[in-house]
Amino acid sequence: MRVLPLSEVRATMIELVGGKAAGLGELIAAGERVPDGFCLTVEAWRAGEVPEPELLDAYRRLGGGRVAVRSSATAEDLPEASFAGQQETFLDVEGEQALVAAVERCWASLDSERARAYRANAGITGAEMAVVVQRMVDPVVAGVMFTANPITGCRTETVVDAAPGLGTAIVEGTVVPDHYVLGAGAPAVPAGCLTGGQLERLRAAGWRLQARFGTPQDVEWAFDADGTLWLLQSRPVTTLFPAPPGTGDTRLYLEFGHLQGMLRPATPMGVAILKLGAGLWLAAAGAKVDRRDPMPRLVPIGGRLYLDLTDFLRSRVTRAGLGASLETYGPRVQRAVERMLDDPRFAPRAGLPFRLGTAIRMTVRLGPAGLVGVARCLLRPDDARARAYRAVHRIRNLVRPPAGLTGSAERLRWIVEDSHRPLTSMTLQGLMWPLTTGLLVGLASAALLNGIASDEELGEVLGGMPYNVTTDMDLALWRVSVAARAHRELFLETPPEELSARFLAGDLPEIGLTGFLARYGMRAAAEIDVGMPRWAEDPAPLFAAIANYLRVTDPEQGPDRRFARAAAKADRMITTLTRRAGPVRGRVAGFLMRRSRKLTGLREIGKFAWLPMLRAAREQLLAIGADLATRGLLERADDVMFVDLAELGRIVHDGADLRAVIAERRAEYRRELRRHSVPGALLSDGTDLETVVEPLPAVDGVLTGMAGAAGRATGRARVIRDPAGARIEPGEILVAPTTDPGWTPLFLTAAALVTETGSPVAHGPTVAREYGIPAVICVRDATREIRTGQLITVDGAAGTVTLDES
Template sequence: MRVIPLSETSADMVDLVGGKAAGLGELIRGGERVPPGFCVTTEAYRSGVIPQAEIVYAYERLGGGPVAVRSSATAEDLPDASFAGQQDTVLDVTGTAELIAAIEKCWDSLHDARAAAYRDAHHIDHDAVRMAVVVQRMVAAEVSGVLFTANPVTGCRTEMMVDAAPGPGTAVVDGGAVVDHYILDGSDQDGTGCLATAQLAELRGAGERLQRHFGCPQDVEWAIDEGGTVWLLQSRPITTLFPLPPDTDKPLPRVYLEFGHVQGMLQPVTPMGMSTLKSLVAAMLAALGIRAEIVGIGGRLYGDLTDLARSRSARRRLVKLMAVDFGPRAQAVMQQVLADPRFAPSKDRPERRRGADGASLRTAVRLVVGVVRALARPDAARTRMFDAIERLKLRSAAPDGLRTAVERLRFVQAQESASSPDDIVSPIVAGMLAAALPAHLLKGVAREDEIHAVLRGMPYNVTIEMDLALWRLAERAGDHRQLLLHTPPDELAARYRQGTLPDIGLAAFLDTYGHRCAAEVDLGVPRWDEDPAPVFTMIANYLRVTDPEQAPDRRFARAAATAEATLHQLVARARRRRPVRGRLAGFLLRRARALTGLREAGKFAGLYRLREMRRQLLSVGVDLTSTKLLDQPGDIMFLTLDEVRDAVHQNVDHRQTVASRRAIHQRELRRRTVPVALLSDGTDLEAIQPTLAAADGALTGVGAAAGRATGPARVVHDPATAHIEPGDVLVTATTDPGWTPLFLTAAALVTETGAVMAHGPTVAREYGIPAVICVPDATRKISTGQIITVDAATGTVTIH
């Protein structure tokens, strides 16, 4: 079939008629008013010859006259790729000669530069895409526009948005005219501008029908002719919306705070990793006195803080608690929530949980005692901590006797419920308190950047030690510099596994740090000892450092010396002006230098357990692959433990489930921004906050590591492939410890999320490089190569 009527197309014919025609066919089948037309299918495109006779026949049956000719590629109007404006549309085409030329123009647009770039950005195979073409009778539009069945700016699913302008719809979609803008929230709409009240109501009704029919929010093009008839010209999914929170039977609205950035990751978590990460975050929150239900939204971790926001007792401390680890963006949205009358405090109704309350009290008492001990004798606390980590490492190893999938699964389930010993938790909490309290004690005496300076060059940090160990490895590998600099990392990793790579000391490094990686808290992500390619990328970046003064070990030593000198000056000044507070602040700052570096150790220890769980699950995956229940062992990471249990015990085939989840995961991997807070109706709370303009066009964030630096920007989305030159300013959405080797050669750090005490800023301070965090859309507003200045004192990033 090379030419078929639109009325015969449907959603299951995308490969033949493309996304646009398939969507129009569904509209017709649903009884909507659509201009009649036909589709020149992909079979004609494959042959490369326009079927002129069939097209002329279909055009004449349509009655001739002016028609709209529009592209309808197979990769178009998809759930995660709209291709809006990427391929050609030709309007007011009259006559067969013009029609044939317009169809050829649409065919050619499939491979023009803008469409190819769009496919590259969405990882769509160029060779797999085919072009169909839609031909429809032109509507003589008196007014036209676009209807979104959910608010595309805020994400709110209870609002629709309409943009309208007199004349054809190109005035709206091309951005070439002033449009009338309407928000439809279910209340009566005033018919101002080019649309009457009844027309707005008719559009809202159409939107409700289409959303029900397609099962997701829609982007709808429409036109109203001179007789007042509404025609639907297109309906496709809104591709930019962040997924909704899961359904709940709790009172609405709910507010959800994103927790992934606390662990330095905004990429989606695999289904297998989600359950483990939920437990980890819940334990972290419990240590801060926060009880919250942890849910997955779009593969990211969110906490339901609604009950805390509505609690008279909890809401008083909620904003302050956000400052500990969640950062200024979280603080701002939480203040916004507390001011919202829908989250007004209600009478607290404590649950009767005597056993749980008693256990919580005992845990709290143990924690307080442990913190006091650590502050009193930090050296002894460190010794106890590292002894506990070594014991945990040994306990994490699987016993030799595991042979069957059932035994391995039982081991994984036991590891999932394990908790961190008090000797690991207490020194970390003590260090965090010691670092956070001096800022309050020294108000009016010390500047914030001075206190940050004291926290530079921090000892006893396992992540810093890892980065410096990798630097020493790179120094020793100088004889193989050309090989390591000019061979692709994947090839180097393959040669290492084959045993054909010169010995550069990598085996010893991986023996100590191979259980780490970027996004390491996700059980579904390969560790460095599985895939060392990212390590070779970092080694190459280190080998580009040629200035001895920029050597990371020297920079770290300078940062430590500056910190000690600043501490001495600060304490002396504080004791002169406020003797009691000065002594207490001096004590805490010294304890901070003794304990705050331990913050990374708790996570470092927990990763031993995750690595062993991953190893055993992959072995189970091998068994399930051999029995044709999975296609490959790694697919097991797209299942839950319960689903793996069903596969192991009941031979349940999960291959279709895995394929669906992989596709969603790949789509979410391409998402560059994640809402810091959501309402249950999908509203992105930051999107409805008033924005403040920065002075002189600078981007505004929060200074998190003291200093000022200017250099070329290097926008990085994946540390495994990052090419960093010495002096580059690293610009990224967020960071975790797997990113920190890049800091050794960077001049400064800029992130879109984070907290002052989060991993990235902490390590930046310890290396002595300035950092500005929470800069909205930094990775989009800054381009690689632009010269930028990062000023932590003012919390700004200036593009020159």
């Protein structure tokens, strides 16, 4: 079937007719007014030559004359990729030979450089080409309509751009159109080239299309001289961040994952296991927990974790201090949330955003024990640190599954009931108070020296901080790379993926990596997600880091010596600040700073202690997945990561077939992996709050963020979006969307760090301070504004990145 009338085309035929024709066929089926036409299908394209008899016969039956000839690729107008402007459209084509030539040029555009690059960026490996031929409409005015605001993400606004004549001038950007933003319930105000009635007709059409297709639509339209509204195309708006779940109420969500250095989407099982563990600890601390959703305020949106802040924003008790508490989110998010304090939708109400009884029980259980625990840690910090390490060892032992564990049902019961058993200890087996004390003494010393020490000097005190498990891990990997020097060419010239396969097969020289993995193999990038493979499963990122380290030829630039220099600088700064603060304040500040050096490094140990639980749960989940795949209930073992615990129970116990759901979630997960930016603050109508806050004053050539680690460095940028297999030369500046412990091996050869998100207390800036490298965080669109190889200067104290445009 090489030619089909558009009236016979349906959405299910996309592999035959392409995305554009499928959309037009659905518009016709919905009763919308669409110019008459036909589709030259993919079967004609596969033949390699234009089937002129069939094409021209269809053209004659259409009545000949002027037509529009438009590409309709099978990878076009999709929910995840619009391909807007990537393939060709030809208007006012008249005559049979002109039509044949236009079809040939549409076909050729499938293999244009821009189309190939777009497909590669979208992760699309193959596409085929159909062609749509339609009668030309002579518009008086034409344009584009979005049924959700494409800039802010607001789902309750319709945006219309219009100009006299053909709408192609708008999509090509050759005219300045009249721009209309139609709010929900607000009457359309006539202006420019459209009347109020025309705007209302467009809005109504947009609502119909969105309801039919189930997602916001990007619509091309035209009004002719008779006032008839023609719809020329409707496709999904592909750039919108997924909307929060509907609640019937306006709510505000704060992105939570970047505090852990994680912007990639989490798997559904990753969210479920996170909530399982948090719920167990909250119950142990005295909170009432619903086992169906132990943390209802933690909401997955687009696979990212968001905290529902609404009740805190509306409470008269908590709203006043909310802005100050958000400093760690950076200035943009902080200003966006503060703006909502004046929004009538978040007007203050009486009451608390939590149960008073729960707060009292948790205070009674934690308060006295906390005072005693912190006091003990202050008096004997070395003993406290030893207790913390013993706690980690106990937790490792507690999460070992029984040797006789067999069968999916039994494994699932162990995951739910026993894999996170250490979290039923209110103090995490004694780990909490050393960790808490380390955080408190750091904050207390900074407060005591307020007005006496600069932020840069206080940051220097944190340099070379000992006893940090992440820093220890990175230095241990450096020692592995030192052992690898005897095989330098092998590790420099072999791809990391090949080295990983050879290592797992036992076909590599021993350089100490086996011992490293015995302690740190449970780690990975985005390691808080149980769905992520661990380094023990695939050590390829470690081999990439080892290759980076082998490029360090100056011993003084080795991370061990850099770390030692940062520690020596910190000791000198403590002495300087102690003297400057005077006899009394100086003595107290000196005591706190030196206690901080003994305890603050423990800030990473809490998460490190949690990783054995995640690893044990992951191993059992994959065993369940392998069993279910063997039984035909799953396609592959790691499909278990795309269901939650309740759904997995349905598969295990009832044989439920969720393979279609899993496939859909995998596709959505792959789409979200390609998203380069994530809203920091989001309203329930989809509005990205940062887009509606006035931007900070811009300075040419300077990107402004937030101070992460003091110091200045100038070097060539290396933009990296995924640490797996990443290469960074000594002295380059790492520019990344975010960082977590899985990224930190790259820090050892970097001169500085720049991230798009983050918090001063997150892993990336913390480790940067300890290595003595400057860091600037919360630099919006840094990975797009900065290019690899560009000379930049990072000022970690000022929170700026200066670009050398030469």
